[in-house]
Amino acid sequence: MRAPRVAPNFITDIIERDLAAGKYPQVVTRFPPEPNGYLHLGHTFASFLDFQTAVQYGGRYHLRMDDTNPEGESMEYAEAIQDDLRWLGWDWGEHLYYASDNFERYYEYAQQLIRQGDAYVDSVSAEEMARLRxxxxxxxxxxxxxxxxxxxNLDLFARMRAGEFADGAHVLRxxxxxxxxxxxxxxxxxxxILRGHHYRTGDAWCIYPMYDFQHPLQDALEGVTHSMCSLEFVDNRAIYDWLMERLGFDPRPHQYEFGRRGLEYTVTSKRKLRRLVEGGYVSGWDDPRMPTLRAQRRLGVTPEAVRAFAAQIGVxxxxxxxDIAVYENAVRDDLNHRAPRVMAVLDPLLVVLTNLPEGEGETRVLSLPYWPHDVIRDSPDGLVALPSGERVPPERAVREVPFSRELYIEREDFSPDPPKGYKRLTRGGTVRLRGAGIIRADEVETDEAGNVTTIYATLLGEDAKAAGxxxxxxxPHALPAEFRLYDRLFRVPHPEGDHPDDLAPDFDPERLSHENEAAPLDAGFLRFLNPQSLRVTRGYVEPSVAGDPQDTRYQxxxxxxxxxxPVDSREDALVFGRIITLxxxxxxxxxKDAPKAGAKAPQPAPKAEAPQTTGHKPQPAPLTPEQEAEVARLTGLGASPADARTVARDPALLAFLAGARPGPTFGQVxxxxxxxxxxxxxxxxxxVGVADLAPLAERLASGELTTRVARDVLARAAASGEAPLAIIEREGLGAGLDEGALAAAVAEVLAAHPDKVEAYRGGKTALLGFFTGQVMRATGGKADPAKVAAALREGLGG
RNA sequence: AGGGAUAUGGUGUAACGGCAGCACAACAGAUUUUGGAUCUGUUUGUCUAGGUUCGAAUCCUAGUAUCCCUGCCA
Structure with missing residues (x-):
């Protein structure tokens, strides 16, 4: 299976530029979780981005425990995180780091900042500091x-470390x-200052570094080159850069921020997940309905599916x-080729085949294939797997399935009163039993409540017909089992949003943010728990599974x-959990008429298009009297009113244009x-100076230059400082393009793209822009657009 | 409010100033001893208003919407 890749994105663009420029010998990234909780699907995206990016650029990746806050951190979490990431398939080799290993070095850097006059010990209270800020x-x-x-400062800082002061008495800023x-x-x-017991350093320290100080240093110490983090850290980047500069790291890491990814029908806030566990809404952190990696792992989702999912959501x-469907698709897609097919009846209904003989010795044993034809067909090596994992030719990939007079079928597969389009068993109707033949329901036995208890049916010959x-x-042969049928934990796609009526969630994903532990937890999301997220039934599974490996995933x-x-199933008391429905x-x-529980909520009615019609027309931005005067002066000089307003409001533009020569070229300039x-x-x-623009405008006005050439030259002149006209002279751009050259260029472009020409003639006229672009490029922008259009139309017309 | 960030179909994400593409979803058909899978096809989009340009999702201006920052959390 091809390893999922991160799709090209703005960060890979930067990496490619950096690598091409030789800025770093190799890419080094890191995934820096704080060991104060379990990893969930949201972290999967971040870790995948960090790790897989490094892999794709031949670099290395680090796992780092960002353990600078003793409160809430533990070895248990640190180990669980590693375990989950290893399960996902990552191997960071020796590059496992703990921020807490470098407390001593951070301390030394802090001293350096103090010596440089870049840091000081403050002794005001937290409230006072907030006020002074x-x-x-x-x-x-x-x-x-x-x-x-x-x-x-040095003295105070040393004494802070030595434990001479109470918690909160001083800080280093x-x-x-x-x-x-x-x-x-x-x-x-x-x-x-914080006297917290750290899970690794114990009581060795009573001062702890803050994220803003520690994280950049740790990146630099590890030799990280591209430090990715989520969006809420954009403002923190200023500190990051300041520290790198003050401490003189070179080469130095750079921070890049990406948007977080949430998943519909779930919550990914650590606190809310904790609430679910502690409130008993789920059975634990590994309850299969939870979005934690541990839970998904227990659910039976494979690491390959999780990685495929991570790769599919863009950066x-x-x-x-x-959309939850993206995740579900990744899970199903993975399982379709992994899970052998067997049969199980979750909600049994007895069927007696009255034309089959009774008795133990009358059982037929069928040999049924584990795989449907299409999986066999799509197998790259022509082989398919047995539950043991052994790959064998399709004809050997079968299991023995007993067939006898008494069977169980799914209660849902019989209907005394079938809806339109029903293709299963009905009174007097026929249906095919998978792999065993067609039966007809002759008689139906019901209890006093009217529930069907037994169906008496006849096994028909192979010439019989059945729709389903x-x-x-x-x-008599089936293995009894408990089935746990999981569904989405929440009834609504955005349980963290406020929606008065559950149907039109007024939720904005922008609200996804880092958690504010200080703020009270909004428990409103609990309203949206799906009461049917777990349904337990008792039924039967075919006996062939008895000999299979415990971790076999079946369809x-x-x-x-x-x-x-994996937790509750036993040899003599089978428990099967549903990983995902078909x-x-x-x-x-x-x-369609009666929505079932668990079905995806109907699409919210399209939000009433903001009725901009009655709305305000955007008013031109208000100007000060001085600016108004400036506008008047500039328009008097020949600038368009819109340009004049823009210039008048912007000191940089105003200053630049101040030296412009009045006259006919002023408007263009x-x-x-x-x-x-x-x-x-x-x-x-x-x-470039503004004085150099007027001559260019003159040339343009005289028709010697195309607009395209003028603007290209202008951009280059602005960057290099060379006078525009000088560039034109040097490169001969002033010379026009003669008819012959244009015709040749057009012909060449058309000849080079016969498929596009055909498509154009076939009606895809939007391609005219494409051809125009090609000709413009071929002629270095010297072609007159009007003439190009004419030539093109002529060339394409026939 | 000051600063910062963002805006492309239902969802997510692409597009040196030149064909608005891909995935998921939806819909239709084919196929099917799984109402699965597969195959084919279809629908739906550049936040708004101006401007520059032969040509704007992309550049300029203004506006709108949302999120982030004002912890001794990360």
């Missing part, structure tokens, strides 16, 4: 301790910028919630994928300034 609109004010001397609009930069805390810079096929097991035909519950188009069809140079201008990346 200011808020979004008011800059922070310095703490009275901000100006302590290096010596005093970076001295960055109290007035920064980025709140993260307002002197972030680097160290706090972007937006938090998103993924059902599964069955031989009653119980027409029911779904099952395996033995897709069921009949249920969908039959349920202003337009270029706004449309072509605004970005680079603000970034300070424009090296």
């Amino acid at each position: 200011g808020d979004a609109t008011t800059p922070g004010t310095p703490s009275p301790y901000r100006s302590r001397s290096v010596e005093e 970076g001295k960055i910028d109290l007035a920064s609009p980025n709140m993260k930069l307002r002197d972030p805390v680097f160290y706090r 972007s810079r937006t938090n998103r919630t993924v 096929v059902i599964h069955w097991v031989s009653a 119980f035909e027409r029911q779904g994928y099952f395996w033995r519950d 897709k069921d188009t009949w249920a969908k069809e039959a349920g 202003a337009s270029w300034t706004v449309n072509d140079l605004a970005g680079p201008l603000r970034a300070g990346a424009v090296r």
Whole structure:
């Protein structure tokens, strides 16, 4: 099986650039969970991205326990995380790191910052610090301790470590910028005093480093090159970069942020998951309905399926919630080729074949294939697996299935009052028993409540006809078993959203965020628990499974994928858990009028299109009187009103345009300034002077130049500082394109793309843009677009 | 509110300024001794309004919506 790959994304783009530029000899990434909980499907995405990216670029990946906060962290979690990741198939070799192993080194770096005057010991209370930090609109004010001397800071910091102070009495803060609009930069805390017992370092430390200080250092110490994290850390990147610069790491890691991925019909917040466990809503962290990896593992999902899922959800810079169908598809797709088919009846109904002889000796033994024709057909080596794993020719991939006078069929597979389109057994009707022949239901026995208890049927000859096929097991031979039928834990796709009426979830995935442990837990999600998420039935499974390996995953035909519950199933008391149902188009069809529990909620009615019609027209941004005056001056000079407004509001553009020559070229120069140079201008990346633009505008106006050439040259001039006209002279771009050259270019393009030409003639006229682009490129932009269009139309017309 | 980030079908994700593609879902048909799988086909999309350009999902301007930041959590 081909290993799933991370799809190209903005981070792989960066990596490819870095590698091409020789910035790093090799890619090094890391996955840095905090050992204070179990991994869940959301982490799968992050770990897959971290690890698989490194694999694909021939680099290495690290697993790191981000264990800098003694509260809540434990060895049990650290080991569970490793176990889950190994189960997923990752192997980090010797590259397992614990942040706590480097406490001493962090401490030394902190001292260095103090010596450099970049950090200080603050001694105000937490509340006071919050107050002094200011808020979004008011800059922070310095703490009275901000100006302590290096010596005093060093001394205090050492005594903090020595345990001379009470928890919270002092902190070490970076001295960055109290007035920064980025709140993260307002002197972030680097160290706090905390007498917590750390699961690895015990009581060796009573000061602990904060994430913002520790994480960048740890990345650098490990030699990480590309440090990926989720979106809520964008603001923290400023600290990351500041530390790298102050501490002089070179080469240094860089942080890149990606959007988180949630999954429909579940929650991935650690606290909410804990609530489910502690509230007894599930049986534990490994309850198969939980999204934790442990639970999915117990459910019977394979690591390959989980990885395939991770690969299928794309990477972007937006938090998103993924359609549950994507996960289910990955699980089914994996199991379809992995799970041998056998039969089990979950909700049994007795059928007596009255024309078969009674007695023990009258059992027939059928040899039925484990695999359907299509799996056999698609097998790459022509072999298929036995439950033992041995691969054998299809004719040997069979099991013995007893067939006798008394059978069980699925209660659902008989209907005394069949709905339209029903293809199973009915009163007097026929149905095929998988692999055993066609039967007709002759008589139906019911109890006093009217429930069907027994069906008396006749086994017909092979010339009989039946519309449907059902599964069955031989009653005297079948193995009794408990079946656990799992369904989604929540009834609604977005249990974390607030929806007054459950049907139109008003949920925005952007709300997915890192947890705020300080805020109270919103337990509203519990309202949406699916009361039918676990249904337990007792039924029978065919006897062939008795000899199979315990971890065999089966497809119980027409029911779904099952395996033995690894915790509760015993040899003499089988418990099969349903990994996932088969897709069921009949249920969908039959349920159209009466939606069944567990069926996906109907699509919410399309949100009323925001009726922009009555709405506000976007008002032009208000200008100050000075700006209004500027607009008037600029339009007087020949700039368009829109350009004038843009320039008047932007100091960078205004300054650039200040030196522009009045006259006929002014309008064009202003337009270029706004449309072509605004970005680079603000970034300070424009090296050409405004005076050089007027001559270019003149050339353009005279018709010697195409717009395309002018703008290309302008962009290059802006970047290099060379005068545009100089570039034109040097490269001969001023020379026009003669008719012959144009015709040749057109002919060449058409000849090079016969398929596209045909498609165009076949009606795909949108291709005109493609051809135009090709000709423009071939001619270096020198072709007159109008002439190109004409030539193209002529060439394509015939 | 100050700063930051984001916006492409139902969902997720692509597209050097030039064919809006892929996956899942949905729908239709073929096939089928699983109402599974497979195969074929179809529907649905560039947040809004202006501008630049022969040509804009992409560049410029304004607006809208949502999320993040103001823990001694990570």
